[in-house]
Amino acid sequence: MNITFRQLRVFEAVARELSYTRAAESLHMTQPAASMQVKQLEGQVGLPLFEQLGKKIYLTEAGQELLQYSHAIFNHLEELEDVLEGMRGLNRGRLRIAVASTINYFAPRVLAAFNRLYPDVSLNLEVTNREKLMRMLDANEKDLVLMGQPPENLDLEYDPFMENPLVVIAPPSHPLANEKQIPMQRLEEETFVMREKGSGTRLAMERFFQEHQIELHPGLEMTRNEAIKQAVRSGMGLSVVSTRSIELELETKRLVALDVEGFPLMRYWYIVHRKGKRLTPAAQAFRAFLLEEADHLADSNE
Structure with a gap:
């Protein structure tokens, strides 16, 4: 042809x-x-x-x-251009990153810090759900993906870069708001606002309750963390979310994290790419930067 x-x-x-x-x-x-x-x-x-x-x-x-195949061809050409620029000693290139929606609270902070070190690198950030992230990984569409637990059915390389504790949240007026060491079984009396099916947070939540034989009562199902937080504040149910996504709400006391037995549920965020993928100089630099600086940036106000 x-x-x-x-x-x-x-x-x-x-x-x-x-x-x-x-x-x-x-x-x-x-x-x-x-x-x-x-x-x-x-x-x-x-x-x-x-x-x-x-x-x-x-x-x-x-x-x-x-x-x-055409996507793969053009992706390889872009990678080749960045690799050749790196070989010529040019401190520029493109960096295409996709992140899970729960990481979007942190991603702009780390990208801004990286951009200060590498101002000539062109950054592209896409925020989406877990299902689309897995499709992107399967098609090798992005340089790097930031997500929760990587899927086991894809040939991937990944490293954890930050703890991602999950907690049960409620409005401050909830009867359990001031209780200590709440038994897990008490949650069977509550309705939960849920993330969409396939969400990493939902998968971890359902797995935890199944392991402890806790019957979960789903209520509303939503695709965005902001909508979930608003629903919980309005008294439509409890939810399980990342503490990273509710820092402002906890500080302003719009929401509370309940002291439930077994929580916080510790998970991790990972930096992921296809196994064997030749990372561009920009992607290599970002990966090293994230693994080194993530915890510091998460605890700072930058």
Whole structure:
């Protein structure tokens, strides 16, 4: 096959937008020119890459396969550019990081500190849930991922960089707010505001209660920590969250951490990448910086 990078760029844009017109606009070219590039690519592949149903277009099975490989090709080219810049002694490059939503309270602090040391490194941060982080790792889309317990079904390299204690939270007016050494069984009388299925915090919480034969009573299910904190403050139930995410609420006494037997539940945050991945100089520098400075930055007000 004699596929060109231009054809792949246009194909990626059409696959992203699912529209020839919007893809052409994003690439500053005409719609017929974009359509022609895709037709030429389909001719090289020997299979249709898109199919039209009504007014919408969709990727075919061949298109989905090609999209994964095109992502890998362009990721490798970007890595090559950063590696060559490092070999030339240039103190710059790109750093693409994805973090779990619970780490977003800490990530801007560490990125700001890293940026002061390496101001010419271009930083890209994406905050998302555990399910999407695992897809990113599987597709090798990011340089590094910061998350809770890494999945066991992927071939990964990871190191813990910070403790992540989980606690049971309640509004200050809750009857248990001032109790000491609350038995775990007492929690069976409470309703819990839950993170979405697949969330690392939820998995740890459910595993803990199952191990101790505590019957959990789920109430609301939410995808964002801020929404969970508001729901707990409004008296809609208790929840289990990272202490890192409620520092302000504890300080201002908008929420309390209950003194429950077995808590805090100790977990860790990890810095993760695919095994065998060749880290760029920027990624290597960030990894070393995080492992060295994470605890200091977590305890500082920077």
